[in-house]
Amino acid sequence: MNKFWIMLGHTYFSKLKSKSFIISTVITLLFIVGLSNLERIISLFDSDETKEIVVIDESNQLYPFFEQQMSIFEGIDVKQSDKGEGELEEDVLQDEINGYLILNVDEEGLPTASYYSKSMTESDIQQAIEQSLQQMKLAIGTQQLGIDAAKLQQLYAPVEIEKVALLDTAKSEEELNQARGLVYVLLFVIYFAVILYANMIAMEVANEKSSRIMEILVSSMSPIQQMFAKIFGIALLSLTQFLLIASVGFTSMKLNSENGIGIGGFLQFNEVPIQTFVYAIIFFVLGYFLYSTLAAFLGSLVSKIEDVQQLITPLTFVIVAAFMIAMFGLSTPEASFIKITSFIPFFTPMIMFLRVGMVHVPAWEIALSIALLIGTILLFTWFGAKVYKGGVLLYGKTSSFKDIKKAMQLTKED
Secondary structure (H helix, E strand, C coil): CHHHHHHHHHHHHHHHCCHHHHHHHHHHHHHHHHHHCHHHHHHHHCCCCCEEEEEEECCCCCHHHHHHHHCCCCCEEEEECCCCHHHHHHHHHCCCCCEEEEEEECCCCCEEEEEEECCCCCHHHHHHHHHHHHHHHHHHHHHHHCCCHHHHHHHHCCCCCCCCCCCCCCCCHHHHHHHHHHHHHHHHHHHHHHHHHHHHHHHHHHHHHHCCHHHHHHHHCCHHHHHHHHHHHHHHHHHHHHHHHHHHHHHHHHHHCCCCCCCCCCCCCCCCCHHHHHHHHHHHHHHHHHHHHHHHHHHCCCCCHHHHHHHHHHHHHHHHHHHHHHHHHCCCCCCHHHHHHCCCCCCHHHHHHHHHHHCCCCHHHHHHHHHHHHHHHHHHHHHHHHHHHHHCCCCCCCCCCCHHHHHHHHHHHC
């Protein structure tokens, strides 16, 4: 057992000190800090210069109303022109003004306009002009038709709908929105973590085989101990990285959010039940061990590092499929397809967690999915250990699933 801990420590500390781990962790931490300070960073690059547009009012009646409507938009200055179109066009090309607008009325007395600028990239100005003209058209049309503006505004007001869930266990709209945000974030965490660390385990095994270190290791400890030492060593590495990311992310968001933890109120979890976080940990851990076991024995089948991706690609496709189904389930968590796939062990870590986080799931369904997942992990652990034991001794041209049979034969001969 002492050799197991030595191998575990070697795997953990060698990866912890590696340049790739340090660089990827630093980049991720910088990304998290940058994301939580996004508004502040954008404000540093934003110019305080006011955008200016000049108006030619050919109707001689619309400009005062237009100016009033545009006053609600900050950073856009409107003034009436005392120049001709040719001079204004030159001003635009010389960047003295952002653009000029020609106002007029049609046959029915409703406003029309033409806006001229160097390009169509300043969408904020265009949207402000369109909204102002729309309000002008509505006001003029209302007056022409003799309709009371207050009553018309009342008709356009959004309909109030009282939403009542009949089930006592159903989540409120606020709880559901917060749960959706949490599930969305954690699905990405599970997805990237499983792909990253499962691939890391396979690469670690293949690297030792390609350097012939495996032959020395096999003589000093059993291959099964090696496999689990690597799995747990990488698990500790992932835990270290997640604790760093979570600590920095939590602190940064807490310092920069006005309404609790989150970015613009998106990630506020005060209404999310504590059991949702517990299930997130459970399904993450089980998902990690399921895919890491598969990755370890697949990595043991290859003799060259460059062959790892070829053999591990089907596993990656399964993870991607689970992630895509989970993304679809965010909008329809009670769909039959989502319920069925949540019991398939390869999909359970993401999809059952999605259901638990979004809707009420009977306890027996959660227990059944966890039992199936644990059973699958034990099955693949037993099978994977046998394949790994023979696979680490398998050299030569090996990079296909046919080599599993060869590995099993070597295990029997041992």
